[in-house]
Amino acid sequence: MDPIRLTAEERKEMLDRFLRYVRVDTRSDDNSTASPSTPVQKDLSRMLVDELVALGCADAAMDEWGYVFATVPGNLPQGHPAAGTVPTIGLLAHVDTYFGTVGAGVKPVVIDRYDGGDIRLSGDPTQVLRPSEEPNLAACKGHQLVTTDGTTLLGADDKAGVAEIMTAVAWLRAHPEFPHGRVRVAFTTDEEVGRGTEHFDVGAFGAKYAYTLDGSDLGEVEDETFCADSALVVVEGRDVHPGYAKGRMVNAVRAAAALVSRLPEPALPETTEGRQSYLHAYDVRGDVTKVEVKLLVRAFTVEELHEREDSLRAVVAEVEAAFPGVRTTVTVKEQYRNMGFKLAEDPRVMDHAFEAVRRQGLTPSRKAIRGGTDGARLSYMGLLTPNVWAGGQNFHSVREWVSVEWMAAAAETTVALLGVWVEKSIP
Numbered sequence: 001m002d003p004i005r006l007t008a009e010e011r012k013e014m015l016d017r018f019l020r021y022v023r024v025d026t027r028s029d030d031n032s033t034a035s036p037s038t039p040v041q042k043d044l045s046r047m048l049v050d051e052l053v054a055l056g057c058a059d060a061a062m063d064e065w066g067y068v069f070a071t072v073p074g075n076l077p078q079g080h081p082a083a084g085t086v087p088t089i090g091l092l093a094h095v096d097t098y099f100g101t102v103g104a105g106v107k108p109v110v111i112d113r114y115d116g117g118d119i120r121l122s123g124d125p126t127q128v129l130r131p132s133e134e135p136n137l138a139a140c141k142g143h144q145l146v147t148t149d150g151t152t153l154l155g156a157d158d159k160a161g162v163a164e165i166m167t168a169v170a171w172l173r174a175h176p177e178f179p180h181g182r183v184r185v186a187f188t189t190d191e192e193v194g195r196g197t198e199h200f201d202v203g204a205f206g207a208k209y210a211y212t213l214d215g216s217d218l219g220e221v222e223d224e225t226f227c228a229d230s231a232l233v234v235v236e237g238r239d240v241h242p243g244y245a246k247g248r249m250v251n252a253v254r255a256a257a258a259l260v261s262r263l264p265e266p267a268l269p270e271t272t273e274g275r276q277s278y279l280h281a282y283d284v285r286g287d288v289t290k291v292e293v294k295l296l297v298r299a300f301t302v303e304e305l306h307e308r309e310d311s312l313r314a315v316v317a318e319v320e321a322a323f324p325g326v327r328t329t330v331t332v333k334e335q336y337r338n339m340g341f342k343l344a345e346d347p348r349v350m351d352h353a354f355e356a357v358r359r360q361g362l363t364p365s366r367k368a369i370r371g372g373t374d375g376a377r378l379s380y381m382g383l384l385t386p387n388v389w390a391g392g393q394n395f396h397s398v399r400e401w402v403s404v405e406w407m408a409a410a411a412e413t414t415v416a417l418l419g420v421w422v423e424k425s426i427p
């Protein structure tokens with residue numbers, strides 16, 4: 001199979017799609033309990049339904065949560081050796097953008113051929129993108145880039161992924177000679193507020209394998225996430241009038257402060273990277289009588305996760321000993337588990353992605369996410385979903401930018417991946 005290449009015209013259509021989508025404000029809201037958390041997300045979802053219908057996906061529809069589902073029927077002729085065996089493949093991206101940065105009034109700036117120098121963002125001259133600070137920017141010399149004007153985010157997270165999937169769908173329609181199985185497309189809402197799979201009906205979606213296009217760097221396929229627990233430590237003291245407290249007061253505030261300061265220094269978010277685990281105290285509130293300390297526990301294996309929790313309990317025991325009369329409880333709750341454990345049950349989902357990346361002439365890189373993804377939750381719900389690059393850089397920031405070359409490569413690789421699944425499904 002030759003590499004898939006978008007024509008100049010197809011690439012321009014992809015860029016036009018992207019520029020159209022980023023101009024729609026789809027910011028989600030972490031303070032809202034509604035679904036979707038903001039009604040504006042549906043504005044983009046509606047636009048995508050119309051475009052999918054125009055691309056021949058007759059069943060494209062949006063549900064009440066703002067999710068868009070659509071089908072590209074398979075086109076294997078009867079008698080094709082993979083006709084009965086090739087599985088349905090899902091392609092996923094999210095329409096919402098990060099709640100913490102302005103997402104309305106995005107004015108994307110297209111740089112047709114990046115000269116490799118500093119890029120001063122036109123709406124805020126204090127914002128300068130420097131290749132000396134960003135190796136990926138240096139790597140994109142000569143590319144067509146899209147930046148912000150410095151006053152809003154861009155929304156390449158994840159509208160780059162949306163535009164790439166739409167481009168793959170358009171490509172399949174324009175190339176009926178390219179054999180592929182059934183493809184299901186889903187655009188979801190509220191990923192940024194951690195609720196992107198809350199209403200996702202895996203059964204109705206009808207695929208066992210899917211890919212989110214929501215990563216960053218060219219060639220990257222992510223199959224691991226953290227194992228995550230939360231921990232709540234309640235520290236109880238005894239309040240007495242401070243003027244008459246000698247020998248009687250037990251100050252939970254001081255005990256909690258000691259607890260936080262004794263957390264092992266080498267295992268904090270600010271001292272770890274790569275595959276290292278951490279304990280993170282992120283919220284402390286209370287008074288002399290009672291303080292609650294909330295922590296995140298993160299590691300790539302369950303063993304290490306439990307080691308971190310044991311070290312927390314050891315610190316708590318030290319504090320109890322140092323502050324006689326203080327009472328403590330530690331409550332640990334499971335949040336999510338490493339998606340890699342699930343994906344390992346069926347290695348084809350990663351193998352085929354790497355094969356497609358290689359066939360496109362790119363170097364695949366396997367990465368572990370120091371966080372969670374919608375794909376992690378979906379994988380545990382029965383839809384194995386690694387994460388593929390979409391090209392965006394500096395997510396969640398007014399300094400967000402994307403390379404159109406890397407976007408095109410993601411769209412092309414997505415098509416190639418469908419071809420690999422057909423080929424590898426031949427018994």
Ligand SMILES: [Zn+2]
Pocket residue numbers: 094157158191214
């Ligand atoms: Zn994203």
